[in-house]
Amino acid sequence: MSAGQLAESLSHLRDALQRARLPLDLPGSTLTGRLQRDMVAQLDDYLLPRLDRLDAPLLAVIGGSTGAGKSTLINSMIGRAVSRTGVIRPTTRSPVLVHNPDDAHWFGPDRILPGLARSLEAANDTRTLQLVAEPTLPQGLAILDAPDIDSVVAENRALAAQLLAAADLWLFVTSAARYADAVPWEYLKSAAERSAALAVVLQRVPPAAMTEVPSHLGQMMADQGLGDSPLFAVPETVTDADGLLPDQAVAPIRDWLAALAADASVRAQVVLTTLDGAIGAVCRNAPKVATAVDDQASAIEQLRADAEGSYREAVRTVGVQTADGTLLRGEVLSRWHDFVGTGEFFRAVEQKIGWLRDRLVASLRGEPKEVNGVKLAVESGMEILIREEGEAAAERTETAWANQPAGRQLLGATRVDLSHASPDFQAHVALAIRNWQADVLELVSSEGASKKSKARFLALGANGVGIALMMVVFSTTGGLTGAEVGVAGGTAVLAQRVLEAVFGEDAVRRLAQRAKQDLDARVEGLMASELARYETVLDDAGIRPDAAQGIITAVADVNEVRGSDQRLTAPTREELEGFKATATQVADRPALTADVVEAELLSGAEGSEPDQSSKSYLSQGEQR
CATH class of the missing domain: 3.40.50.300 (P-loop containing nucleotide triphosphate hydrolases)
Known part of the structure; x- marks a missing residue:
């Protein structure tokens, strides 16, 4: 066994130790960090130079x-x-x-x-x-x-x-x-x-x-x-x-x-x-x-899991509330009423759907201002929902991190305010919603242009059909099946019947599914962008989980070479x-x-x- 082989294995160990990072102030990390620096210094100052010239x-x-x-x-x-x-x-x-x-x-x-x-x-x-x-x-x-x-x-x-x-x-x-x-x-x-x-x-x-x-x-x-x-x-x-x-x-x-x-x-x-x-x-x-690197990596992964869990919950909540009829209330519902008319509008939906459909067609064709009013109400309602959930996710994450020593350290070291949504989150949410609405209109326009019912689609208009599809999307879960569940249920039933008259039942189901998937994907993207702030803080800590295995492997190599060196x-x-x-x-x-x-x-x-x-x-x- 040559001194060169032992020196090479020690050099690998030295590099593995040097790569390890212990930035988090965990129990014992200060002493271990000093031990790490001392070992690297001894390898540089003594072990490697001495092995190079044993006759010095x-x-x-x-x-x-x-x-x-x-x-x-x-x-x-x-x-x-x-x-x-x-x-x-x-x-x-x-x-x-x-x-x-x-x-x-x-x-x-x-x-x-x-x-x-x-x-x-x-x-x-x-x-x-x-x-x-x-x-x-x-x-x-x-x-x-x-x-x-x-x-x-x-x-x-x-x-x-x-x-x-x-x-x-x-x-x-x-x-x-x-x-x-x-x-x-x-x-x-x-x-x-x-x-x-x-x-x-x-x-x-x-x-x-x-x-x-x-x-x-x-x-x-x-x-x-x-x-x-x-x-x-x-x-x-x-x-x-x-x-x-x-x-x-x-x-x-x-x-x-x-x-x-x-x-x-x-x-x-x-x-x-x-x-x-x-x-x-x-x-x-x-x-x-x-072992200290593993402890640091575990602390980082716990903080990462807390952040991911908070934003995963935000995505889930938005996904549920954009499908269970929550948005078919308040301003959205009021603007929809302005759009299609009120009074006898919701009476006996099942018995008089044809009459209601005719009334809706006339409204869609003759009241463009009301159509825009519904769009704006939908945009506002969705924006409030997503922004609130983004803020809630930030607060949950900050609270979870503040309850852990490693999290407190990272929160104190970063200049980014992680207790609230990012300053440009509101603008990103508004843009995402507008883009989703534009894609819904593009979706129904593409579908309407290829159907035998093209004349009906043109009579209703892309905006009107798009609004109706959004109403259906917002009630795809939660058991809304008829007027007996209230005004929101009647709104959803009416919108779906109008769309079925234009596209057919299967097409409506497919369009609603695509529109909902697109909305969920955009919400997930928004929350992922917010989560990225926390990911950046965790990544900047510089903790490499593979560094621990690198040290263990290098130690094993040194011991193997050392054990076969008869001089030692x-x-x-x-x-x-x-x-x-x-x-x-x-x-x-x-x-x-x-x-x-x-x-x-x-x-x-x-x-x-x-x-x-x-x-x-x-x-x-x-x-x-």
Whole structure:
């Protein structure tokens, strides 16, 4: 299995995570969004660049609490000031990376942490990485001074987390006064969960507490699964004129790092162990983002269903009330009476239909103003009905959305007033009704021109026949069958009988059905246009339901490739014993370094007590 295949699968996972959107403020979405951004950043800053060059130098990131003395520690290990120190916090704003001059090519802008600009001079911003070449630093090792993890400046805290996520090795610095603080332990627990290579430096330990404090910290580390990580205890002491600690105070840490850099195979094991732990953590955490995407998509679909249901109800209501005789009342009925005459008009409809038909024919032929009056009344009645239902649908949708956190968020974020129909809804309704009436007239004109009863049609006129068809349409349901149901029923019966005299019964039924279907379609189109406002708000949220499955698929691919990569396995005890011997040969202080390496890498191994010189720098009782 090649590193290229693993990098390719991780790139797909990175893209899948990047595509996921969590815009809705649902429970847990803020934390999941931060987790998502952190994983993408780690893939960009560390995992993908490191997989591209596994033989790059070991990157040890020095992180820790405010005032713990990280910069002083680095300067003291190097032997000169390479990172700014001071009492004003925060001290380190831009990170400082110290490397051997021969390793400079490994830290170009396209390598580790590609998002940070490079500078050879001291900088004072969080987006610039200062590169410092130091000949005394062993080749194959680089040390990076990070800002405080608990800095008062949010940018510094974010950068510190970013740099630690890009480390092959964490060198975590705290002090005897602050080692139990909550913030450092959040990071230490994260290191344990990721199986990251880690060492802890406990600074400023009072001589009287050199046994008690390191032992307590070691026990805390063991309780959190960090019992195999080395713990260096640096005694409280004074610095020299250059602000450096005595060499004997930092020699064990420097020698331990030098030993790691000296053996390529052990250095590679540290890198691969941290790399595999980081990949494993990403694969464990990425499904949380997928679940959050599903939750967001479910919230969006619920809001969509609420809006669609409201406008579907509006379409249904209009459809019912334009067919159950509702419109054959009020102004429409009054204008129809003016048109066909009143008084004896509705008496004995069934017995005198021929006489009524003759009366209607005369009215249709001789009273064009009344015909227009009926048309206008129909137009007005339908417009009021559709507008009211459009407003009701908007109110129902807005109420449903306001009752849900996601809906409230979207309502508050949009500039569109979704509690009412759109400003141009009235104009659209009026136009739709006029167009429908025009189509009804065109429908009866086409039908009348092809019938043997053409003469009757011409006598009645297209407008009159069209009005009569509208009367029939408005009473196609609801059981209106005769004069016994009242005036509206008589109106419908009369209109239908007149049309049957012109077109025939089957044709009337067909024409009424077509006209009603056309009306329903226009109403549905009007409501769909109103619904589109809500659809736009939902779509603009940018939530892609398929993003969740994309993450799950990508995680499965990474795990499959990772499982077949023999390099990503923990080192054996024999390999670690071999490293101990190598470290002993390289270190300036063999006995101390061997003890430190043993405490770092030999989990649970039995060993002899360190000598007096090493007890000042390493608390080992809790490590064994």
